Amino acid sequence: MRIALLNGSPRGKNSTSYYLLEELSKSLQHQDATIFTKATLPSLCDCLKELDVLVLAFPLYVDSMPASLIDLLDVIKSTGIHNTKLKVYAIVNNGFYEAKQNHVAISMVWNWCKTCGFQKGYAIGVGGGEMVRFAPLGHGPEKNLGKAMQELTKHICEKQSVIDQYVEPNFPKFLYKVAAHYNWKKQIRSNGLKPKDIKRKL
């Protein structure tokens, strides 16, 4: 079985999406799974005809896909290759706590699949994306996500579709907010500015 993993994050290797694809690639150890990026998209297009599975991973940007990912999807569509055995899965993460806020972006992936003539697998919508790399998958705040990723691995191997899954951190929402606010203040200080500068109006 040939599996392609496409990183749709503008942050490249330094992204939650790439991290999740790497983890997925590890757990798909006996499969031929390669991570593709914008730079290697031509080779993905070259093997599109033979692919069995495509997994997209991307962050939520302004309630949908990052523009750079729409670009990649346009390129794949423009090849005109209707590989009807290709099954598409997606992992979409956002910085808000609620995983459901990814649902529009996920619907857009399915619209793209339909346009291209690919099969719909299913998606994992991940809330609290900024926390994903705080703990190993399956542990602490990432307990639920680890389980969802394990199930995804299994479903990919069997080319199964289930309903879209929405996963939030095993961590209280109010603390996520407190931690985020603390973190922004810490970061602005490290840039030599004061917390009040965050609210600057132009």
Place this chain on the structure above:
Amino acid sequence: MKQMILYDIGEDVFPMMKQESLLFHALPTVKDCVGCFSCWIKTPGSCCIKDRCNDFTKELSTIDKLIIISPITYGGYSRNIKAVLDRSIGYLLPYFRTFHKETHHQMRYDKQFAMHVYFYGPCEQDEKEVAKQLVDANALNLNTREHHVHFYNDVNDVYEVLL
């Protein structure tokens, strides 16, 4: 009333409206957001990528109405329109607010604008449904005064309505 039109086609048509509107043509494609968060923690309110999109966020804070004209693409905006919108998160603060039990960003500016989105091009009903949900979500996150979504088969029909 100050309005801005964000569009990606028909350069010949819109200059007619230049006196009353700010025009932002999404072509050639502006540079993509790189997700660096500089607009929140390094140069608050403004994007660190220096190109013609740099003032877009600031302009959003001055308008009463934002008109977006985009080909419908998988139930959303085209790649070119989306590149401009992705660069606009400095319009918001990184801090969270809770609205109807959901997390959204706090606003940097007090002024609110109305958002009118005109999607054009042939599309199926499910694409329209997704596009409506997308604009609803945008409106909530951008804290707009009001928002409307319209669908037209042909971009010329949009121009006819607007001109």
